[in-house]
Amino acid sequence: MCGIIGYLGRRKVLPILINGLLRLEYRGYDSCGVSFLYNDDLITVKTKGKVLELKEKLDLLTESTIGIAHTRWATHGIPSEVNSHPHTDFLNNISLVHNGIIENYESLKKFLQTKNITFRSDTDSEVLVGLIFYFYKGDLKEAVLKAISQVVGTFGILVLSKNKREIVVARKGSPVVLGIGEDEYFIASDTSAIIEYTKDVIYLNDGEIALINDQGYYITDFNNEIIDKDIDTLSVTLDQIEKQGYKHFMLKEIYEQKDVIKNALAGRIDLKSNSVILGGLDFINFEYLEKLKRIVILACGTSWHCALVSKFIIEKYLKIPVEVDYASEFRYRDPLVDQDTLVIVISQSGETADTLAALREAKEKNAKTLGIVNVVGSTIAREVSCGIYTRAGPEIGVASTKAFTNQLISMWLFVLYVGQKNNLISIEDRLKIIKNLSSLPEIIFEEINNSVEEVKKIAENFKNSKNFLYLGRGINYPIALEGALKLKEISYIHAEGYPAAEMKHGPIALIDKDMPCVFIVNKNNNYEKVISNINEVKARGGVVISIATKGDVDILKISDYVIYVEDIDNDLTPFLNLVIMQLIAYFISDLKGCEIDKPRNLAKSVTVE
Numbered sequence: 001m002c003g004i005i006g007y008l009g010r011r012k013v014l015p016i017l018i019n020g021l022l023r024l025e026y027r028g029y030d031s032c033g034v035s036f037l038y039n040d041d042l043i044t045v046k047t048k049g050k051v052l053e054l055k056e057k058l059d060l061l062t063e064s065t066i067g068i069a070h071t072r073w074a075t076h077g078i079p080s081e082v083n084s085h086p087h088t089d090f091l092n093n094i095s096l097v098h099n100g101i102i103e104n105y106e107s108l109k110k111f112l113q114t115k116n117i118t119f120r121s122d123t124d125s126e127v128l129v130g131l132i133f134y135f136y137k138g139d140l141k142e143a144v145l146k147a148i149s150q151v152v153g154t155f156g157i158l159v160l161s162k163n164k165r166e167i168v169v170a171r172k173g174s175p176v177v178l179g180i181g182e183d184e185y186f187i188a189s190d191t192s193a194i195i196e197y198t199k200d201v202i203y204l205n206d207g208e209i210a211l212i213n214d215q216g217y218y219i220t221d222f223n224n225e226i227i228d229k230d231i232d233t234l235s236v237t238l239d240q241i242e243k244q245g246y247k248h249f250m251l252k253e254i255y256e257q258k259d260v261i262k263n264a265l266a267g268r269i270d271l272k273s274n275s276v277i278l279g280g281l282d283f284i285n286f287e288y289l290e291k292l293k294r295i296v297i298l299a300c301g302t303s304w305h306c307a308l309v310s311k312f313i314i315e316k317y318l319k320i321p322v323e324v325d326y327a328s329e330f331r332y333r334d335p336l337v338d339q340d341t342l343v344i345v346i347s348q349s350g351e352t353a354d355t356l357a358a359l360r361e362a363k364e365k366n367a368k369t370l371g372i373v374n375v376v377g378s379t380i381a382r383e384v385s386c387g388i389y390t391r392a393g394p395e396i397g398v399a400s401t402k403a404f405t406n407q408l409i410s411m412w413l414f415v416l417y418v419g420q421k422n423n424l425i426s427i428e429d430r431l432k433i434i435k436n437l438s439s440l441p442e443i444i445f446e447e448i449n450n451s452v453e454e455v456k457k458i459a460e461n462f463k464n465s466k467n468f469l470y471l472g473r474g475i476n477y478p479i480a481l482e483g484a485l486k487l488k489e490i491s492y493i494h495a496e497g498y499p500a501a502e503m504k505h506g507p508i509a510l511i512d513k514d515m516p517c518v519f520i521v522n523k524n525n526n527y528e529k530v531i532s533n534i535n536e537v538k539a540r541g542g543v544v545i546s547i548a549t550k551g552d553v554d555i556l557k558i559s560d561y562v563i564y565v566e567d568i569d570n571d572l573t574p575f576l577n578l579v580i581m582q583l584i585a586y587f588i589s590d591l592k593g594c595e596i597d598k599p600r601n602l603a604k605s606v607t608v609e
């Protein structure tokens with residue numbers, strides 16, 4: 001949530017800040033701003049709206065080589081110029097960009113007002129800069145330390161003061177990474193903003209504060225004890241975070257699914273022994289599995305849908321009971337987990353506040369934790385006991401697509417890995433599954449090419465619909481939920497997903513000619529039952545869009561539109577149906593002219609609770 005970037009070095013700062021904000025805009029995009037030092041003065045320019053509007057207000061050739069910037073996802077106060085960051089104290093001595101939430105800002109504000117410190121915005125962040133100003137006696141780091149000791153809440157902050165070439169960076173709960181160049185430093189909320197300048201980075205942990213100036217940098221904890229940190233090397237490339245000719249990142253990322261699956265499997269499958277090698281799961285041995293009573297999977301949004309699919313495959317192949325919970329609910333109900341529970345958290349960003357809090361709750365209760373995470377070095381990735389990186393590459397579109405696919409691939413790898421450890425999956429079955437997983441990239445490639453025209457036709461016909469129903473059964477019921485989520489988040493069309501059999505318990509009342517119903521109806525155990533559900537819709541004048549198995553001609557008789565997917569093992573059909581869901585949402589939204597990569601009110605990583 002919110003993107004922050006700062007720079008101190010020898011280059012002109014404004015192009016670097018604007019470029020960084022453009023890369024970070026997917027994290028929040030209702031307003032933005034920059035502060036920089038110019039002739040020892042602190043200049044701040046802000047705008048309600050997108051980064052390109054801010055760029056128009058700036059002279060990029062300005063001779064300044066130090067500054068901070070922010071793109072906002074509003075929490076406190078409406079999106080407006082005055083509420084946007086950077087925030088300065090009322091005398092314009094100190095400027096701050098903040099990602100996170102200051103929970104006790106109201107009481108702090110009242111206190112500061114009694115000290116004649118005034119405020120212009122409705123934000124919690126302005127209170128923090130007011131507090132730093134209150135403590136400031138010439139030593140910025142000391143003032144920041146005093147201020148944050150009073151704060152309840154979360155923050156990733158960059159602070160700049162008038163007259164001095166230094167930036168103070170602190171983290172509690174919101175990610176900050178320090179990029180190290182040659183005599184120059186880049187600080188950002190995520191690495192996409194800085195990878196074109198440096199690959200050498202230091203991730204700050206919670207409770208750490210850095211001071212950066214022309215002489216270098218040093219990092220301490222909040223008690224001022226020096227901390228020696230390793231420098232990590234980024235493997236992400238610039239190409240991976242650019243659109244490469246696609247109209248939107250989301251479309252690029254849908255197409256990329258065929259490639260990222262290969263990445264997720266690469267080096268993890270030994271075809272000679274048909275076994276899976278996962279270096280990050282060392283603790284899972286036979287003794288551990290013997291004691292393991294249950295698995296709890298925690299996630300939010302699309303990652304939660306992946307968790308629901310995962311329950312089917314874990315229970316089927318590993319015979320271990322699985323519970324799936326919203327991460328946001330888990331921690332508030334005194335959950336029953338202990339050392340014999342494996343808690344799996346799934347998160348693309350690895351920074352989702354709800355998931356992180358749930359992970360910490362599980363650790364408190366001595367559960368072993370395993371992360372399925374996309375962003376390398378993210379907070380969740382660093383805090384779990386062990387994990388599997390999903391290797392989907394940077395996902396920029398706010399609507400998650402390729403990340404889901406690779407979360408599910410990772411879950412299959414987990415199942416195969418545990419299955420081979422406890423001898424629950426025979427070598428023949430492992431061979432079959434591995435072969436099937438390896439064939440997915442080719443199948444998905446063909447599927448996208450073959451279905452795009454039909455999906456576009458459907459999009460044209462239904463772009464003005466007000467509601468959609470998505471229905472599927474068994475392992476594909478979570479895919480129906482995901483289809484509905486994708487559509488609503490990027491097209492703003494109301495959509496509901498249900499297990500198909502639930503339709504008759506209520507949603508059927510909604511069926512009429514204006515309600516398109518998307519059915520997932522692959523040939524499998526539940527096929528006949530779903531056909532009955534389709535008939536129930538047709539009998540009530542509803543419109544049916546079926547996603548069916550290639551060769552199923554009967555489905556044409558009861559559907560208004562059919563999109564065919566390959567006939568593969570039922571357990572793998574979610575991969576194929578998912579892609580169609582993504583394409584339907586994408587093309588409807590595109591025809592409606594929606595801002596697909598940056599849908600209103602959303603942000604890529606939700607770092608507030």
Ligand code: M6R
Nearest residue numbers: 301302303347348349352399400
């Ligand atoms: O980064 P995470 O996977 O933890 O994010 C969880 C959700 O916020 C995320 O999946 C969200 O629902 C997406 N916008 C869905 O497209």
